[in-house]
Amino acid sequence: MVVSRRTMLLAGGAVAAGGVAIPASQHVAWGRRTFTRPDYDPDFPEAPEGEDSWMNWSGVQRATPEAISRPASEGALSALVARTDSRIRPFGSGHSFVGLAPSEGVMVDVSQMSGMRAIDADTGIAVFGAGTRLFQAATELADAGRALPNLPDIDVQTLAGTFSTATHGTGETLTALHDHIAGFRMVTAAGDILDVTPDSNPDLFAAGRVSLGALGIITEYTLRTVPMFNLHRQVWVEPIGTLIERAEEYIQQHRNFEFYYFPNTGYGAGISHDLHEGPVSGRGDNEDDSTLEELKALRDAVGWWPWMRRKIIGEALPKGMVEDVSDSSYKLLATTRPIKFNEMEYHLPRENGIKGLKEVIAKLERHKEVFFPMEVRVIAPDDAWLSPFNAGPRMSIAIHAAVDEPYDYFFSEIEPIHRANGGRPHWGKHHSLGKEELSALYPRFGDFMALRREMDPSGKFLNPHLAKLFGEAFDD
Numbered sequence: 001m002v003v004s005r006r007t008m009l010l011a012g013g014a015v016a017a018g019g020v021a022i023p024a025s026q027h028v029a030w031g032r033r034t035f036t037r038p039d040y041d042p043d044f045p046e047a048p049e050g051e052d053s054w055m056n057w058s059g060v061q062r063a064t065p066e067a068i069s070r071p072a073s074e075g076a077l078s079a080l081v082a083r084t085d086s087r088i089r090p091f092g093s094g095h096s097f098v099g100l101a102p103s104e105g106v107m108v109d110v111s112q113m114s115g116m117r118a119i120d121a122d123t124g125i126a127v128f129g130a131g132t133r134l135f136q137a138a139t140e141l142a143d144a145g146r147a148l149p150n151l152p153d154i155d156v157q158t159l160a161g162t163f164s165t166a167t168h169g170t171g172e173t174l175t176a177l178h179d180h181i182a183g184f185r186m187v188t189a190a191g192d193i194l195d196v197t198p199d200s201n202p203d204l205f206a207a208g209r210v211s212l213g214a215l216g217i218i219t220e221y222t223l224r225t226v227p228m229f230n231l232h233r234q235v236w237v238e239p240i241g242t243l244i245e246r247a248e249e250y251i252q253q254h255r256n257f258e259f260y261y262f263p264n265t266g267y268g269a270g271i272s273h274d275l276h277e278g279p280v281s282g283r284g285d286n287e288d289d290s291t292l293e294e295l296k297a298l299r300d301a302v303g304w305w306p307w308m309r310r311k312i313i314g315e316a317l318p319k320g321m322v323e324d325v326s327d328s329s330y331k332l333l334a335t336t337r338p339i340k341f342n343e344m345e346y347h348l349p350r351e352n353g354i355k356g357l358k359e360v361i362a363k364l365e366r367h368k369e370v371f372f373p374m375e376v377r378v379i380a381p382d383d384a385w386l387s388p389f390n391a392g393p394r395m396s397i398a399i400h401a402a403v404d405e406p407y408d409y410f411f412s413e414i415e416p417i418h419r420a421n422g423g424r425p426h427w428g429k430h431h432s433l434g435k436e437e438l439s440a441l442y443p444r445f446g447d448f449m450a451l452r453r454e455m456d457p458s459g460k461f462l463n464p465h466l467a468k469l470f471g472e473a474f475d476d
Contacts (some may be wrong), residue, residue, distance in 0.1 A: 082191025
C-alpha cells in the first residue's frame, strides 16, 4: 500500500494548480518546527565502571544494572537467584514500553533458554524454552506441522514477555496467547524450581499465565497447539467513517479482523484473515514501512494545513483492495517492525469500544503533528487473574508516536478517554495506573498481590514500576 512521494507531489500540484491559496506564513512556521522531543536519546546510558548498560527497544526505559546475566540453563538460573542478594529482573526482547524490566540490581536475559524441547505428535502439546522468540516458535512449530491459533502483529518478543504481559492478536473468537499455556516451570525467589499446572497449583497457574515477571522467573512453557493452517489475507482502504460503521459486521464476518486509521487523513485500512484451502500465493514484500514513511513525509510537508493534507491523501492513496494474498498463518499474522515507536494500548469493553474510538480520533486530530497509524483489534475473554480480557470481550485501541517524537499527550488527553470507557491498559505499553486504579479494574488483583508477597516476601523481583503497581515500598 505504498503512497509514493512522487504521487503525493503530483496530487498536491494538481490541487495547487486548481487555484487554492496557500497560507505562506503558516507554511514557513511549520517548516521551522522540530518534531523531536527534548529528552530523546538514542544511545545506551553511560554505565559507571564495573556496571552494565541496558535500554528497551524504544529507548524510554533505561538502566545501569550491577550486572546482566545470561544463564544458559534452568539450573544456572536457579543457582544465580539463590545466591544473589540484589534485586533481580528478567528481560527478553525489550518490547515493553513501561518499566517492567529495568533494575539497578541484576538483570537476567532469558534468551539462551530457547527453542522447542519436545512435541507430542498426537496431542500437539509442545514444550519451549521461555526465551524463545515468537518467530522461532512459529517456525519450529510449522516444521512439525503445528501452529499457535493466533499471533500478535510483532514477532520478536520472547514467549515469557508475550505471555507475561497478555500480548494478543485479533479475532472475535480468539483469545490472547497466554490462554494456550498448559503449564510452565518457574524459578522462585529462593531459587527453587516449580513445575506449575492447573492441577498441581491452580492459583499459581491462574496468576502466572500473566505474571508481569513478578512471581518468579519462568524458564519453560508447555503449550497447546493446533494443526498448521493457511490464511487468506485481504487489505483494503476506505474512509474511516465507513470502516467504523461496518466494524462490527467485519468482526463477525472474518476469523481475524483489525483496522488502522491514518490520523488527519480521513482514511483507514481494514485487514482480514480467513482460513484458506489450496495453493498459496505468498505475500511478497511488506510495504507497511514505506507507507509509514510517506505518511510522515506528508505530515512534514503539509501538516500545517489539514485541508490540504486530506486533499492530497485523498488523491494519492490507493482505494479499495490493495492486497489479496494467501500463505501460512505465521507468515501473515506477525512481522518484524524495524521502525521504532512508542505506544499506548487500552482494552475497552466491546460495548464501549466504538464510542471510545471516536473520542480518541477526535482528540488525536487536534494534534496536527500526529501521523502514526492507530490500530483497532478485538479479543475474546479468558480467565487468567491479570488478563485484561477476563471480564468479557474487549476492543483494543492502540496509538503510536515515532520513537523520537513527543508522546506526553498519550497520558494527558487519551488515557482519560480510555479510563472513562472502562478500559484496562496493556501491561507492556504506556500507562500511568497504580495499585488503587488496578484494584478497581481487576477482581483478583488483591489475590495476585497476596500471592506475590507469599512467593517473594523480600521483594527480590520488585523494581520501581512493579512497586507502584502493587503499592509496595521501594527505597533502593
